[in-house]
Amino acid sequence: MKSDIKLFIILLFLLCFVYNRCRNDKSTHESWDTYRGGPEARQFSDLKLIDTSNVQLLRPAWIFHTGDSGKRTTIECNPIVISDVMYLTSASMQLIAVQAASGKEIWRFKPDNNDISSGINRGVTYWKNHNDEYIFFSAGIHMYAVNVQTGTLINHFGNHGKIDLRDHLGRDTSTISISLTTPGIIYEDILIIGSATGEGYDASPGHIRAYDAKTGSFKWIFHTIPQEGEFGYDTWSWIKGANYGGTNNWGGMSLDQKKGVVFVATGSPTYDFFGANRKGNNLFANCILALDANTGKRLWHYQTIKHDVWDYDLPCAPTLATIPWNGKQTDVLIQPTKMGELILLDRYTGNPLFHVEERVVPHSE
Secondary structure, X not given: OHHHHHHHHHHHHHHHHHHHHHOOOOOOOOOEOOHHHOOOOOOOOOOOOOOOOOHHHOOOOOOOOOOOOOOOOOOOOOOEEEOOEEEEEOOOOOEEEEEOOOOOEEEEEOOOHHHOOOOOOOOOEEEEEOOEEEEEEEEOXXXXXXXXXXXXXXXXXXXXXXXXXXXXXXXXXXXXXXXXOOOOEEEOOEEEEOOEOOOOOOXXXXXXXXXXXXXXXXXXXXXXXXXXXOOOHHHOOOOOOOOOOEOOOOOOEEEEOOOOEEEEEOOOEOOOOOOHHHOXXXXXXXXXXXXXXXXXXXXXXXXXXXXXXXXXXXXOOOEEEEEEEOOEEEEEEEEEOOOOOEEEEEOOOOOEOOOOOOOOOOOOO
């Protein structure tokens, strides 16, 4: 846990160093306004003020203490920076705005008591439309819309400033345990989110959902566990009355803004290490999905593991890049796996760029 805090502080130092060096030179200033740096999920900045010749000169610009104590000492947040303000989350599930140049706290938002007893938050989502500026922040079973300037709830969003993550899943909400550990992504005025589900038999489904960013109204859903009559339904061997959960996007998403395509990487179905109740290929578990960001319609999918019984989740958002390929610049998708592989696909067809060999594993009773 101490190493997590040290890593977080180092990240703050680096962000603040870059900000202080760049704030007087608008031509080189670059925001970090999206989780993982941008909708392409590249985690890359092309600023050149820090390099191998001067990195050893880095010194602390400031230290900010979140005020967390006791057992809550793990911070997994990748802060975002909008203009001159950094937005971060603490180990005790609070949203904090600080001056990026000085580390001075501007405001602090505390969620409902029932939402801060435990949990993980890896970051937040920023949305701006004309005079509206929101920070979307998740804690417990709720997604909150917070005013960027004041740190107060946007009351006309959802139900008095929040939406219940258990809604719109087609289940009795009293039986669902769900959260959102990694922030969603914005396409125009649409907020698209995944979820963190359980890993046992009673896990909730990990469907992908979209909401109106201004009002919080529900827009569309993509069933990562196909419903009867949908594509992929026949890849599962269904047992009447059984529960089917997981196949969730817990590591974030990426977005092709020009094409309006959101790319989603999913995890395994539940149980994690037992599959007798779900024989078959289990679409859309362990898949890279390309969805129409406006409607949630599936454009293509690529399944990396069929009938996963080893918890081989795809652990993060696909990275979008443009690379030279066969003599021309090609838009690609790059997906890391838990097994240390990099899967390269054509971004618009889902076809692999390299030869892929599919191997059948020995049958087991």
